[in-house]
Amino acid sequence: MIAAYITHLLVSAASIFALFVILSGLAQNLIHLAQLAVAGAALVRQPPEADSGSFWQRYAKAAPPIALLAPAYNEEPTVAESVRSLLSIRYPDFEIIVINDGSKDATLQVLIDQFHLQKTETRDYELAVSHQPIRGLYASSLHPRLLVIDKENGGKADALNAGVNLATAPIICSMDADSVLEPDSLLRAVQPFLEDPQRVIAVGGTIRVANGCTIADGRLIKIGAPRNLLALMQTVEYLRSFLMARLAWSEIGAVTIISGAFGLFRRAAVLDVGGYAHRTVGEDMELVVRLHRHFRDLKKPYRIAFVPEPVCWTEAPESLKVLARQRARWHRGALETFERHSKMAFNPKYGSVGIIGFGWIVLSDVIGPPIEMLGYLLIPVWWWFGVLSTDYLLAFIGVTFAFGVALSVGALALEESELHRFPRARDLMILTGAAILENFGYRQLNQIWRLKGTIDWLRGAQSWGEMTRKGFKAA
Amino acid sequence: MSPLALLWTAAIALMSFSLATMTALIGARVARKQQKARRAARRALVLPEMIHHIGGLTGELKLSGMEKDAVLMAEVVRDLAGLVIGRERTRLMEALQRLGVDDALRRLLKRGSSNHRVLAAEALALFPAVETYAALQRAQRQDSKRVRLAALRTLIELERPPSIEEMIDGVIGGDEHPSLLFSDLLNRAARTQIDGACVTLERTDLPAAIRVMVMQALGASGDELALRPLLAATHADDAEVRAGALAALATLGHPDIGPAVEAALIDKDWRVRLKAVECVRKLGLTDFFAAVMACAADDVWWVRYRAGQTLMSLADDDVAKLKIFAKDAVKLMRRPPTAGAEPALQLAAQAMGGVS
Numbered sequence: 001m002i003a004a005y006i007t008h009l010l011v012s013a014a015s016i017f018a019l020f021v022i023l024s025g026l027a028q029n030l031i032h033l034a035q036l037a038v039a040g041a042a043l044v045r046q047p048p049e050a051d052s053g054s055f056w057q058r059y060a061k062a063a064p065p066i067a068l069l070a071p072a073y074n075e076e077p078t079v080a081e082s083v084r085s086l087l088s089i090r091y092p093d094f095e096i097i098v099i100n101d102g103s104k105d106a107t108l109q110v111l112i113d114q115f116h117l118q119k120t121e122t123r124d125y126e127l128a129v130s131h132q133p134i135r136g137l138y139a140s141s142l143h144p145r146l147l148v149i150d151k152e153n154g155g156k157a158d159a160l161n162a163g164v165n166l167a168t169a170p171i172i173c174s175m176d177a178d179s180v181l182e183p184d185s186l187l188r189a190v191q192p193f194l195e196d197p198q199r200v201i202a203v204g205g206t207i208r209v210a211n212g213c214t215i216a217d218g219r220l221i222k223i224g225a226p227r228n229l230l231a232l233m234q235t236v237e238y239l240r241s242f243l244m245a246r247l248a249w250s251e252i253g254a255v256t257i258i259s260g261a262f263g264l265f266r267r268a269a270v271l272d273v274g275g276y277a278h279r280t281v282g283e284d285m286e287l288v289v290r291l292h293r294h295f296r297d298l299k300k301p302y303r304i305a306f307v308p309e310p311v312c313w314t315e316a317p318e319s320l321k322v323l324a325r326q327r328a329r330w331h332r333g334a335l336e337t338f339e340r341h342s343k344m345a346f347n348p349k350y351g352s353v354g355i356i357g358f359g360w361i362v363l364s365d366v367i368g369p370p371i372e373m374l375g376y377l378l379i380p381v382w383w384w385f386g387v388l389s390t391d392y393l394l395a396f397i398g399v400t401f402a403f404g405v406a407l408s409v410g411a412l413a414l415e416e417s418e419l420h421r422f423p424r425a426r427d428l429m430i431l432t433g434a435a436i437l438e439n440f441g442y443r444q445l446n447q448i449w450r451l452k453g454t455i456d457w458l459r460g461a462q463s464w465g466e467m468t469r470k471g472f473k474a475a
Numbered sequence: 476m477s478p479l480a481l482l483w484t485a486a487i488a489l490m491s492f493s494l495a496t497m498t499a500l501i502g503a504r505v506a507r508k509q510q511k512a513r514r515a516a517r518r519a520l521v522l523p524e525m526i527h528h529i530g531g532l533t534g535e536l537k538l539s540g541m542e543k544d545a546v547l548m549a550e551v552v553r554d555l556a557g558l559v560i561g562r563e564r565t566r567l568m569e570a571l572q573r574l575g576v577d578d579a580l581r582r583l584l585k586r587g588s589s590n591h592r593v594l595a596a597e598a599l600a601l602f603p604a605v606e607t608y609a610a611l612q613r614a615q616r617q618d619s620k621r622v623r624l625a626a627l628r629t630l631i632e633l634e635r636p637p638s639i640e641e642m643i644d645g646v647i648g649g650d651e652h653p654s655l656l657f658s659d660l661l662n663r664a665a666r667t668q669i670d671g672a673c674v675t676l677e678r679t680d681l682p683a684a685i686r687v688m689v690m691q692a693l694g695a696s697g698d699e700l701a702l703r704p705l706l707a708a709t710h711a712d713d714a715e716v717r718a719g720a721l722a723a724l725a726t727l728g729h730p731d732i733g734p735a736v737e738a739a740l741i742d743k744d745w746r747v748r749l750k751a752v753e754c755v756r757k758l759g760l761t762d763f764f765a766a767v768m769a770c771a772a773d774d775v776w777w778v779r780y781r782a783g784q785t786l787m788s789l790a791d792d793d794v795a796k797l798k799i800f801a802k803d804a805v806k807l808m809r810r811p812p813t814a815g816a817e818p819a820l821q822l823a824a825q826a827m828g829g830v831s
Contacts, residue, residue: 047590049621054553054597058625062655124783126776168780195620195654198684395482402489409493416500425504432497 007387014378014387021375022396028363029403035248036410042251043418048309056090059187062194064170065093066186066264069163071156072098072177076105078315080114082177085218087143091186096146097163098177102132102153111148115140123147123166129275131161156260157276157283164275167267174284176261178315180210180220185310189264192305199303201269201291204250204258206242208421209235210313220313225427225434230323232434233442234316239431240411243308243419250306254357256292256337258304260284262312269295269302280340282333289341292353308419324449331453334365339457369450376444401439408435517541521551528570529555529563536570545579546591549598552576556601568601577602581610584626589619596625600632608635615645620652627660636664639671639689643678646685658688665692669700676704687719694723702729709735714744721750725757733762740766745775752778756785764789 049055068086072079079098086096100108111117117138132154139147149162160174171193173186185205192200212226212235226232249255258265263284270276273294276283288304295302317323338361344350345358382388412431415421422428476484521541528536542548552571559567571577580602583595596614599607614626615637630636637645642661645651665672675681676689690708693701705727708720721739724732732754739751740763752770755763767789770782 046621047588049590049593054594059656062659064655124780126780128776194656196652197655198653391479392482395479395486398486399482399489402486402493406489406493409497413496413500416504420504420507425501425508428497428501428504432494432501435493 010382010385011387014382017374017378018388021371021379024363024367024371025400028368029400029407031360031363032244032403032407035244036407036414038248038251039244039414040410042247043308043414047418055184055187059191059194060092063092063187063190064193064197065095065168066091066171066173066190067163067167067169067267068094068096068173068175068186069160069167070096070098070175070177071101071159071163072103072107073101073153073156073159074103074105074107075177076103076107076110078178079107080110081215081218082179083111083115083146083218085180085215087145088183088217088219089181089186090183091190093169094145094186095167095169097149097166098146099149099151099159099163101151101155101159108138108148108150112138115146115148116142117146117148125166128165128271129161131158131165134162137166155278155283157278157280160283161275164267164270170267171264172267172270173262173264174260175263175312176314179207179261180215180218180313181262182220182311182313185262185312186264188310189262189307191307192303193264193266196303199301200305201266201295201302202258202288202304203264204246204255204304204306205262205264205310205312206308207238207259207261207312207314208242209238209316211235211316211318213313215313223421223423223427225422225430226316228318229434229437230320230442231316231318232430233438234323236408236412236431236434236438238316239415240408242306243414244407244411246306247308249357249360250304252352252356253303254352254360255304255306256289256353256357256361257285257334258288258306259312261314262310265291277340280333280336281329282337285333286337286340289337289344289353292350292357293341293344296350296353311421320445324445324452327446327449328453328456331365331369331450332457334361335454335457338362338366365450369447369454372447373451376447404439404443405436408438514544514547517544517547518551521547522555525551525555525567529559529567531566536574538574542571542574542576543579545576545583546587546594548576549580549583549591549594552580552598552601553594556598564601572602577604577607581606584610584614584622589622592617592619592622593625596622596629600629603633603635608633611635612637620650623651624654624656624660627657631660631663634667636667639665639668639675639692643675643681643685643689647680647682653685653688658691661688662692662695665689666696666698669693669696669698672696673700673704676708683713683715683719686716687722690716690719690723691726694726697727699729701727702731706732706735709739714742714747717742717744718746718750721747721754725750725754728758732758733760736760736763737766740770745773745778748773749775749778749781752781752785756781756788759789761789 070082070086075082083096083098098111100111117140120137120139123137123139132152135150135152137147137149147166149166151159151162164172171190173189175181189203189205192203209226209231210220211228211231212224213220214222214224226235246255246257260283265287269291270287273287273290277286277290280286291302291304317326338345338358344354345362347354350358379388379393383390383393409432412428412435416428422431521538524536524538548571555567556564577599580595580598584592584599587595592614596611599611608630611626611630611633615623615630617623627637636642639661642651642664646653646657651657672689672693676686676693681689686708690705693705701723705720705723709717709724711717711720717739721736724735736751736754739747740755742748742751748770752767754760755767764786767782767785770778771786773779773782
C-alpha cells in the first residue's frame with residue numbers, strides 16, 4: 001500500500017518535472033529558432049559590405065574620433081602585440097589608451113620599452129567618474145596616438161573608468177588588451193553612429209576565437225579553425241552567440257550585453273550613467289542594462305545596436321580549468337546584473353528589454369542551468385526506477401541534440417552565406433563536426449560551470465580568478 | 476503517427492536538414508571560390524585593355540563579351556574613374572558607352588543586390604547623361620538607404636544635386652536619416668546652393684538637429700552669404716542651435732564674427748561657451764585672450780580644457796606668462812566638476828596676475 005503510494009508520488013513528481021524540463025527546453029529552442037530567423041532576415045536585408053577599400057572611400061570622411069580603451073592586468077606576454085595591432089587599425093581619427101591596472105608583472109615595462117614611452121604631465125583630464133589613483137601617464141613621440149595610464153589596481157571596470165576620464169573623443173571603444181581587432185573593424189563598428197547619430201549610444205561587434213589563426217606583429221595574417229577541441233567548440237559557440245542571438249536581439253532593441261572585448265559607447269552617455277560599475281564581474285552587461293534603464297526612465301530616444309561585420313579576435317582558453325573559471329565568472333556577472341536591475345524584468349515600462357531581454361535572462365541564465373542539470377541528474381535516476389519510459393527518454397534526447405546541432409549549423413550557415421570569414425572549405429567541415437560533437441559533453445560541462453557561477457553568486461563571491469594566456473601563434 | 480514516432484522523425488529530419496545545409500554550403504563555397512577566381516582572371520584581362528585604350532594605344536575597346544558582366548564592369552569602372560581625368564576619361568567613357576556598359580550599369584542599379592546597386596551608383600559617376608540622372612533620381616526612392624546615399628553622392632559629383640529644400644524634406648518627412656553621411660553630402664550640395672540653404676534655414680519646422688546640420692553646410696561653403704543667417708542663429712532661443720551657429724561660424728572663418736563670439740563666451744549654456752572658445756582657437760582671435768582666460772575657470776571641465784588649449788595656442792608672444800598660467804591651470808582643469816567656481820577664479824586671477 002505504502003509502496004504503491006510512494007510509486008504514485010514518484011510518478012507524479014517525475015511527470016511534472018519532465019513536463020517542466022520539456023516546456024523549458026522547448027521554449028529555449030523556439031526562441032533560438034526565432035533568433036536564427038530574425039538574424040537571417042537582418043543579414044539579408046543589410047548584407048555586409050565586403051570591399052574594405054571602397055568602405056574607406058564611403059565612410060572615412062564622416063567618421064567621428066574614437067578613443068580605444070584597453071585595460072591590461074598582467075598581460076606581459078601579449079600586451080605589446082595587442083598594442084601593435086591597435087596601432088595598425090585603419091581609422092581616420094583615433095587614440096589608444098592602454099590602462100595598466102596595477103599589474104604585478106612587467107606589463108608597464110614592456111610597454112615603456114617597446115613603444116619608447118616617457119612619463120608626461122601635459123595631459124589634462126576630468127575626474128568625471130571615480131577610479132583608483134593614477135600613478136602616471138606615459139606617451140611617446142614615436143606613437144602620438146598612444147597613451148598609457150598606470151594606475152593602482154581596481155579591476156577592469158575601474159580601469160575603464162580611468163580611460164573614460166582621460167578620453168577626449170566623443171566615442172569610446174572598450175576592449176581587452178589581449179585581443180586583436182581587424183584593421184577596418186572600427187570603421188565598420190562606427191556605422192550605426194554615422195547613420196543615426198542622434199539616437200545611437202552603444203554598438204557591439206563580433207568576438208571570434210583566434211586560436212588556430214596566425215597572428216604576426218599584432219596583425220591577423222591567416223584565419224583558420226582551432227586545432228584544440230575545446231577552442232573549436234568555443235568557435236561554434238561564439239558564432240551562435242554573436243551572429244544569431246545578439247544580432248536578433250539588436251533587431252528588436254533588446255540587446256542586454258555588449259562584450260567587454262569590443263564595444264563602442266558614446267562617452268557622454270557612459271558619463272550620464274556614472275561610468276562602469278564597481279563590484280561586479282559583469283561590468284560590460286551591467287553598463288548596457290544601466291544605459292537601457294536610464295534612457296527608458298527618462299523616456300529619451302536611444303538605440304543600442306550590434307553589428308556583425310567588425311570582428312575582434314580573442315584567445316579562447318584551451319584548458320578545462322581556465323574555461324570553467326571564465327564561464328562561471330560570466331554567469332555570475334549575468335546574475336549580478338539581473339539582481340541589480342531585477343526591477344526591469346517583465347516590466348512593460350522597459351519595453352522589449354524588460355520583456356524579451358530580461359525574459360531571456362530568466363529562462364537561459366536564472367532557471368536554465370539548474371533545470372537542465374537537474375534533468376541530467378534525475379532523468380537517469382527515474383529511468384532506473386522505471387518511472388520514465390526508455391523509448392520516450394531516448395527520443396527526447398535525440399530531438400534535443402538534433403535541435404542543438406541544427407542551431408549551431410544555422411549559425412554556421414549565417415556566417416558562410418553572408419560573412420565568409422573562414423577561407424577554406426575544410427574549416428567549415430571541421431566546424432560542422434564541432435557543431436555535432438559539442439552536444440556530447442561540452443554542452444553539459446557548460447551547464448555545470450554555469451551552475452558553479454550560480455553558487456558563487458549566491459555566496460557573494462567577488463574574485464575574477466586567474467586567466468592564463470599563451471599568447472598568439474606567430475606567423 | 477504515434478508521439479514517439481513523431482519525436483524520432485523530428486530528430487532525424489533536423490539532423491538530415493542540418494547536414495544537407497552544411498553540405499550545400501560547402502559545395503557553394505567551392506563554387507564561389509571558382510567564380511571568384513574566374514572574375515579575378517577576367518578583371519586581369521579587362522583592366523590592361525582599358526588602360527591601353529585610355530592611353531590611346533588601341534583603336535576600338537574590345538572586351539570580348541565581358542562588358543555584359545555588369546558587376547565586373549562596375550568594379551573596374553569605379554576603380555578607374557577616380558584615377559582618370561580630362562581627355563582620357565572622356566575617351567574611356569565614350570568607348571564604354573559604345574559597348575553599352577552605361578546601360579548595363581543603369582540596369583544593375585535598378586535590379587541588383589543592394590551592394591551591387593551601390594557599386595553601380597558609384598560607377599555611373601563616369602557617365603553623365605540624362606538617362607543616368609533619371610536612374611539615380613529613381614534610385615533615391617529605393618528602400619535601401621545605402622543605395623539612396625550612393626545615388627545622392629553620385630548626383631552631387633555629377634553636379635546634379637537635388638535642391639537643399641528637397642534634401643531636407645527627405646529627412647523631415649521622408650525616409651532619409653539625419654546621418655553624418657547625409658550631413659557630409661548636404662555640405663557638398665550646399666556649396667553650389669547657398670541661397671537655397673539660407674532659405675531652408677529660415678524654415679520654422681526644422682528640428683534643432685537639422686537646423687544645426689544646415690548651418691554646418693553653410694559654414695563649410697565658405698561663402699560670405701552664409702554670414703548673416705549664421706549670425707542671426709547665434710541669438711536663437713535653443714542653446715543647441717546657438718552652439719551649432721558658433722561651430723559653423725568657426726568653419727566659415729569670416730572676420731566679422733567678433734561680437735558674436737564675444738557674447739557667446741559668456742553665454743549661460745556651457746555648450747555655447749565651449750564652441751565659442753573653440754572658435755577663438757580655430758581662428759586665432761587674440762582679442763579675446765582675457766575672455767578665454769575667464770573661461771579657464773569655467774564650471775564645466777570641457778570649457779576649461781578647451782580654454783587651456785586655446786590659451787596655449789594663442790600666447791606665442793607671451794610664453795613666460797603662459798608658463799605661469801599653465802602651471803596652475805592643471806589644478807583648475809583637474810578640479811572635480813562639482814566644486815564651485817569661485818576658488819578657481821581666484822586661483823586663475825593669481826596665476827594670470829597682470830595678463831590681459
